[in-house]
Amino acid sequence: MADPSAADPSMADAGPLKERIRAAARAAGFDQVGFAPAAPPTHAEVYEAWLAKGYHGEMAYMAREDAVRRRLDPREALPGCRTLVVVSLLYGPEPVAPPSKRRLPVVARYALGRDYHDVFEERLDALSAAIENLAPGARTKRYVDYGPVLERDHAQRAGLGWIGKNTMLLHPDLGSYFMLGELLTDLEIEPDPPFVHDRCGTCRRCIDACPTDAILDGRVLDARLCISYLTIELRGSIPEALRPAIGNRVFGCDICQEVCPWNSEAPSPARAPFEPQPGQPMPPEDMVAWAEELAPLDADAFRARYRGTAFSRPGRDGLLRNLAVGLGNAGRPAARPVLRRLAEDPSPLVREHARWALGVLQG
Structure with a gap:
């Protein structure tokens, strides 16, 4: 049978x-x-x-x-x-x-x-x-x-x-x-026991550390205020009132994880699963240099350069928008030449944020 x-x-x-x-x-x-x-x-x-x-x-x-x-x-x-x-x-x-x-x-x-x-x-x-x-x-x-x-x-x-x-x-x-x-x-498999213990206790370090107050009581996140959302998912202008709080975080945010006590001894994998592939571009270690690298690229050239990386998500204009905000917050006179160039960029989004940054640098 x-x-x-x-x-x-x-x-x-x-x-x-x-x-x-x-x-x-x-x-x-x-x-x-x-x-x-x-x-x-x-x-x-x-x-x-x-x-x-x-x-x-x-x-x-x-x-x-x-x-x-x-x-x-x-x-x-x-x-x-x-x-x-x-x-x-x-x-x-x-x-x-x-x-x-x-x-x-x-x-x-x-x-x-x-x-x-x-x-x-x-x-x-x-x-x-x-x-x-x-x-x-x-x-x-x-x-x-x-x-x-x-x-x-x-x-x-x-x-x-x-x-x-x-x-x-x-x-x-x-x-x-x-x-x-x-x-x-569609396989019917016996579930594992759920994780039922809440081990956050009275700790609220993540709530208090968030510079934009995006983390609300009750385990609720207002994505509209989250730096990760503002620098990755948002397609338009970053609200002016929130720009100073972003600092030089130009792609995403780990603040709520950095302050979490449960991450104080978090392990690292033996081999990073998202390890760059050979020839994959890495962001320059200077915001001015990164902005200068991106400024001459059009949308197609940007996609070709950052294909297969998370940086492709906000696109060329979004990433330059973020860098402009970071450069304004950094308060570095060396950023003025590239910001002036971005202030004349074909993208209205980039122009707006570059002009804002120049205004911040001018005091």
């Missing part, structure tokens, strides 16, 4: 299969692996309230009806979905230039290398292929943070950590310097 589990992957021996999938995820290079049920997220109402208050800013894709529907039920993203395999990649708290060194551009740690989306996609595809070998006929669908999945909610239910006051996922041994990805599958 034929083995029914060969025809129906949901009937496969859940215990051994689960551990084989966990081993396959480790073999694909992931640091954490957990299994969560394909059920509506625990914090669905919090997410809906967050959208209703407009905290997502210009990220309209988060509020699209179809995207909201899929975020509130993984089965909308993959019909027949029964399980989410949630994985993480440590990128480690490698030291970066301190903001006090005003000539240096401060960049979020994850961005100093390959675009993490590409790395996740490659490794999730490898895990998907392994699952297909383990359970022929199983269906899977991968997501990184661009997909309609409330990843931290599912990660908490998969036992990978708790959601901290800065709204990031925290793990008592690993801190928060890791990225999350998910593989949705």
Whole structure:
């Protein structure tokens, strides 16, 4: 008599299969692996309230009806979905230039290398292929943070950590310097125990340290005030009142992670998963030099130079906008020549921020 589990992957021996999938995820290079049920997220109402208050800013894709529907039920993203395999990649708290060194551009740690989306996609595809070998006929669908999945909610239910006051996922041994990805599958796999302990306690260092007051009480982030949003996702002008608080952070922000006690001894991976590829451009260690490098590039030349990196996200004009703000905040007379050039740039966005920076330097 034929083995029914060969025809129906949901009937496969859940215990051994689960551990084989966990081993396959480790073999694909992931640091954490957990299994969560394909059920509506625990914090669905919090997410809906967050959208209703407009905290997502210009990220309209988060509020699209179809995207909201899929975020509130993984089965909308993959019909027949029964399980989410949630994985993480440590990128480690490698030291970066301190903001006090005003000539240096401060960049979020994850961005100093390959675009993490590409790395996740490659490794999730490898895990998907392994699952297909383990359970022929199983269906899977991968997501990184661009997909309609409330990843931290599912990660908490998969036992990978708790959601901290800065709204990031925290793990008592690993801190928060890791990225999350998910593989949705129609395999029915026993969930892992959720992470139920809140270990933030009375600490509010992340809330107090945020220079733009983006972190609100109740584990809520107003993205419209977040430096990461302002320097990456925002397509238009950075509100003038917020520009001084950005300092020389020209791409993303790690402040709420830098002050978190759980990151004081966070480990670094043996090999950085987002390690730059041969020939990949690295940002100059001086904001003036970086602005001078970008100024002559048009949009196509910028894309060609920064393809495969996180810097492609804000585009040429967005990155020059950020550098102009950083140069204005740095207060360096040496920035005036490049800012004058940017003040005549073809992009109205770049011109506006360069002229603002010149005004700041002129006192």
